[in-house]
Amino acid sequence: MTSSMANGGGKPAQRRKVMVVAEPTRESAAALHYVLSHVIFDNDILYLLHVENPNFWKNKISCFIKQSSTSSSTPDARESIGCNVGGGGGCLGDNVDFLDQMKSACELVHPKLKVKVSKVESEARDKGYVIISQTKVLGIDLLVVGKRQSLSNAILRQRRNGSIRGETAEYLVQHSKCTCVAVQRKGQNGGYLLHTKTHRNFWLLA
Template sequence: MDVGGTPAGKRRVMVIADPGRESASALEWALYHAVLEHDEIILLHVEPPNARRGAFSTFLRRPSSVAPSFPAGSAAGSAEGGGDYEFLDAMKAACKAAQPKVKVQIERVEMEAKDKATTILMQTKLLRVDLLVIGQRRTQSTFLGYKLSGRTGSTLNKGMVDLAEFLIENSKCLCVGVQKKGQNAGYLLNTKTHKNFWLLA
């Protein structure tokens, strides 16, 4: 599967950034198999509604600490605590270590209408993204700790499709779902045209 593009054109590669192994694996695959030195990486973190207000109050209560190191491919921090955003800085540092010439930016946006998928799709259009990369779990009902919406009329039907699959099918740009299969077993990749494509590490 060729997702590296051509050296002639600069691309914007968006990686969905969340505190978990799936997101870390997606970033690792992107850095070593998709991103070229002239590309730009966007780390997108979608926050639940009102998360920023909770994060600010948590920050006021917490003593200062040094952000933990985050080697690509490992769990990126902890999902506990609304104010824990060290994983974003750690992911950016991992980008700089692997691709020092690549421009990296962090985007934190609030979820629109409690719909994470729609928020991501809106950001890909707004930021003119060429390649979207998202970590993918085997389970179908949750992704990175977020339960999918099951309300009537939702774009996502509960238990029927996970976030990555929805984005793969509905994104205007190329979207790659990434599952890491063990430490040295490679990656299982999914796109709209390639299902369960095996890539050795």
């Protein structure tokens, strides 16, 4: 079942187009970690898609990208994708483009991987529809999105930072024409909880 998810619904090994919904959040970082450690191959194409609310970016970006736990990561890659909250390490600031840093981290972990960054603008209520439209335009085989663990926290934090809400991830899982995996990370070394249209609460060790 794990390989079926990673291969976009059981497709034979070939050059695939994988998309990660990219945001400056822990949940988005977890989705990227999952893709880099369990899904992507060097001959694939990885798209980092950010749907920007034009009314949101007037506020300060808060980023909590966790350190990657993949054994294949280099120290430079782990540093690039890492963020220690509460001291002892750096975090993305206002002057750093988190998409550029995500792209650099991907290239450090998989030097031969082709990574493309895409930005589109949309109001928050249309985010799910826009993401699905982009998967169709680009011919995406597998869509991966981070999902918040707490709906109450999602609602509160959505008002502050406009990030992916639990219901948006669920919308993508249910309506995406390609295979969509919603990812929740359980602690630094606790593995991943995966959600697809056909498999709910599938546990995958890190």
